[in-house]
Amino acid sequence: MNLTILGCYAATPRTFTNPTSQVLEIRNRLFLIDCGEGTQVQLRKNKIKFSKINHVFISHLHGDHFFGLIGLISTFALLNRTTDLHIYGPKGIKEIINLQLRLSNSWTKYGLFFHELESKESEVVFEDDKVIVKTIPLNHRVYTNGFLFQEKIRERKLNLDAVQSYEIEKCYYQNIKNGKDITLDDGRLVENHKLTFDPVPPMSYAFCSDTVYNENIIPIIKEVDVLYHESTFLESEEALAEKTMHSTAKEAARIALKANVQQLVLGHYSTRYDSIELFKEQAETIFPNILLAEDGKSFEF
Amino acid sequence: MNLTILGCYAATPRTFTNPTSQVLEIRNRLFLIDCGEGTQVQLRKNKIKFSKINHVFISHLHGDHFFGLIGLISTFALLNRTTDLHIYGPKGIKEIINLQLRLSNSWTKYGLFFHELESKESEVVFEDDKVIVKTIPLNHRVYTNGFLFQEKIRERKLNLDAVQSYEIEKCYYQNIKNGKDITLDDGRLVENHKLTFDPVPPMSYAFCSDTVYNENIIPIIKEVDVLYHESTFLESEEALAEKTMHSTAKEAARIALKANVQQLVLGHYSTRYDSIELFKEQAETIFPNILLAEDGKSFEF
Numbered sequence: 282m283n284l285t286i287l288g289c290y291a292a293t294p295r296t297f298t299n300p301t302s303q304v305l306e307i308r309n310r311l312f313l314i315d316c317g318e319g320t321q322v323q324l325r326k327n328k329i330k331f332s333k334i335n336h337v338f339i340s341h342l343h344g345d346h347f348f349g350l351i352g353l354i355s356t357f358a359l360l361n362r363t364t365d366l367h368i369y370g371p372k373g374i375k376e377i378i379n380l381q382l383r384l385s386n387s388w389t390k391y392g393l394f395f396h397e398l399e400s401k402e403s404e405v406v407f408e409d410d411k412v413i414v415k416t417i418p419l420n421h422r423v424y425t426n427g428f429l430f431q432e433k434i435r436e437r438k439l440n441l442d443a444v445q446s447y448e449i450e451k452c453y454y455q456n457i458k459n460g461k462d463i464t465l466d467d468g469r470l471v472e473n474h475k476l477t478f479d480p481v482p483p484m485s486y487a488f489c490s491d492t493v494y495n496e497n498i499i500p501i502i503k504e505v506d507v508l509y510h511e512s513t514f515l516e517s518e519e520a521l522a523e524k525t526m527h528s529t530a531k532e533a534a535r536i537a538l539k540a541n542v543q544q545l546v547l548g549h550y551s552t553r554y555d556s557i558e559l560f561k562e563q564a565e566t567i568f569p570n571i572l573l574a575e576d577g578k579s580f581e582f
Numbered sequence: 583m584n585l586t587i588l589g590c591y592a593a594t595p596r597t598f599t600n601p602t603s604q605v606l607e608i609r610n611r612l613f614l615i616d617c618g619e620g621t622q623v624q625l626r627k628n629k630i631k632f633s634k635i636n637h638v639f640i641s642h643l644h645g646d647h648f649f650g651l652i653g654l655i656s657t658f659a660l661l662n663r664t665t666d667l668h669i670y671g672p673k674g675i676k677e678i679i680n681l682q683l684r685l686s687n688s689w690t691k692y693g694l695f696f697h698e699l700e701s702k703e704s705e706v707v708f709e710d711d712k713v714i715v716k717t718i719p720l721n722h723r724v725y726t727n728g729f730l731f732q733e734k735i736r737e738r739k740l741n742l743d744a745v746q747s748y749e750i751e752k753c754y755y756q757n758i759k760n761g762k763d764i765t766l767d768d769g770r771l772v773e774n775h776k777l778t779f780d781p782v783p784p785m786s787y788a789f790c791s792d793t794v795y796n797e798n799i800i801p802i803i804k805e806v807d808v809l810y811h812e813s814t815f816l817e818s819e820e821a822l823a824e825k826t827m828h829s830t831a832k833e834a835a836r837i838a839l840k841a842n843v844q845q846l847v848l849g850h851y852s853t854r855y856d857s858i859e860l861f862k863e864q865a866e867t868i869f870p871n872i873l874l875a876e877d878g879k880s881f882e883f
Contacts, residue, residue: 293657296626318653319620325597342686344656352619355645356594373685380681384674385643386724423687 282307282432282484282582284507287323289548289574291491291513291527292345294318298552299576300345303509304329305486307430308411313337313353314428314488320349321356327577332362336407338414339370340490341425347374351381358389365392369406369414371424372397398426403501417501419492421526427490429501432483436460443476484582487542490549493523494532499540507582508542509574511549512560518551530560534567544582548574583608583733583785583883585808588624590849590875592792592814592828593646595619599853600877601646604810605630606731606787609712614638614654615729615789621650622657628878633663637708639715640671641791642726648675652682659690666693670707670715672725673698699727704802718802720793722827728791730802733784737761744777785883788843791850794824795833800841808883809843810875812850813861819852831861835868845883849875 283306288299300317304324311333313320324331331353339347347370357366366389368374375395382388396406398416407414410433417427436458444457449471453463463471487502490511502508513527522529528536530547537545545568547560554560557573564571572580584607589600601618605625612634614621625632632654640648648671658667667690669675676696683689697707699717708715711734718728737759745758754764764772788803791812803809814828823830829837831848838846846869848861855861858874865872873881 292660294620294623294653296623318650319595319623322595322597322620342682343688344653344682344686348653348656349619352595352645352649355649359593371685377682377685381643381645381678384672384678385645387644 282486282506284486284509284546284580284582285327285329286548286574286576286578286580287320287327288317288576289550290576291549291551293552294345295552299323300348301340301490301549302349303488303574304334305430305488307484307486308432310409310412311335312414312430315340315346315490316348316350316353317345318348318352321353323576324353327579332357332360332364334366335364336367337369338406338428338488339368339374340419340427340488341421341423342371342373342377343423343491346491350374351378354378354382354389354393355385355387357391358387362389362391365394367394367396367407369396369428370398371426372399399424403429415501417487417489417498419489419498420495421491421493425491427488427492427498429485429487429505431485434483435480437473437477437480440476440478447471447476449476486582489536491527493526494528494536496536496539499536502536502540502542504541504543506543507546507580508537508540508544509546509548510536512547512564513549513551515554515559516563530564531567534564534571537568544570544572546572546574546580583787583807585787585810585847585881585883586628586630587849587875587877587879587881588621588628589618589877590851591877592850592852594853595646596853600624601649602641602791602850603650604789604875605635606789608731608785608787609733611713612636613715613731616641616647616791617649617651617654618646619649619653622654624877625654628880633658633661633665635667636665637668638670639707639729639789640669640675641720641728641789642722642724643672643674643678644724644792647792651675652679655679655683655690655694656686656688658692659688663690663692666695668695668697668708670697670729671699672727673700700725704730716802718788718790718799720790720799721796722792722794726792728793728799729789730806731787731789733786735784736781738774738778738781741777741779748772748777750777787883790837792828794827795829795837797837797840800837803837803841803843805842805844807844808847808881809838809841809845810847810849811837813848813865814850814852816855816860817864831865832868835865835872838869845871845873847873847875847881
């Protein structure tokens, strides 16, 4: 599982900082999460094969999380994309995009599908044979969702030595990897655990931005491998965080601790601070495994 | 008169090239012309005092000319702007911006005024005591206007030696600068040209992008000091230029020649070319005074 941060700063794009956008690669699928202004250039700068992005998840309709979407959609059209593109985001996003496409007389030739969200409960928004994506209802100034990406349990790994020692034919391998026991020609039953190793455990990633401190999300993100939680402010701005419905670094860490996650990634920093190191320092007083998101940084989990 | 090119490439923003946007400074007024994605960051990079921009002119509703506008408007709001902002652009632009402001629940506290254009004739869209701005109807795939910025004639320059030799009191100076003759206390009439020098001649700038080769604009841009004319393609792509309703470098030069302008600035280059030098070479076979726009370049006229 690979996470590339395209932008992790709050509010407005600046010369050296970009608004929220990230690419999650999981089981060979590229998911784009949020799409602030300039995301398409950040995709190029970070050498992401962005024609492979088929699913875009938009947390909420504040500009620093979606103003780059219309540009990306248009660029896909100019690049003669033919693959369907699916957009998951708050109700209204379809009207925003379609109005601009209509007025610029530039409809896409590829299929553009909107999955508009308005539920206040967690729901499955995407599922295929390898990955499932659920919403994480957040609490911000406008309707907002985080997204939980869960790898499905992989097939078991073949123990080749064992399989060959029983002289099992190759046509049975897939059944074995699927967990089936095997009856040999002489009638003996070989139990699956003698023929396979446990698969790599499935990974999970939870993206939570923007939100005020909100313990309601804990059951949904419980024990994820990686939690990205917004930390717009430091402790000194705790009152401002509450007023603007954002979180501090410590609050993000408290959620990570209570949800018993493996790893916390902090981001969505206010640009008022000269250095982001203090976010890590403050969060580490509560939860040990802290990583700092930075524009252009990739994490391999 | 100063022109700063923020972006001068066609179609999509890329790692090292920006879509159309430029800032014209004329008589201490900052006019923003077009606003492709990333314009607000280009304004910062080029150290433009962008809070001083009160008037934004949008040529047409293709994304590479306006996708940065909503971001700029939002950033002005986040920076607590209070001064009115005026947007001049094709009908529909108000709906696009207002829909996004409404859905993100982030109305501006400053006055945001839209002047929607739909006339196919040249019309005055802005005028104050020093500058007048008129549309230049262009011929592109969607409704498009260029813009003609004309300085008004300045007041005459006082010939201080002459004025003092006639012992004229200071309270008459403004009348003299306005071109009035003066009757002295002894009844003699002194003609204005004896008391003043000619003012600096007024400058004019015509922005023409995007458009197919179109001689109808010549009467409007006749003898301007500076003409920016799109040249998306080189001669080898002449057929493509016509099909997509763009111009070649030579066609831009032909318009400059026929309109008898002082200086032609080329821009809106397709990103298919490795170097832009050929645009200058080809245009110079027709018209001598060619400058090449480049992102981040400033011209003083």
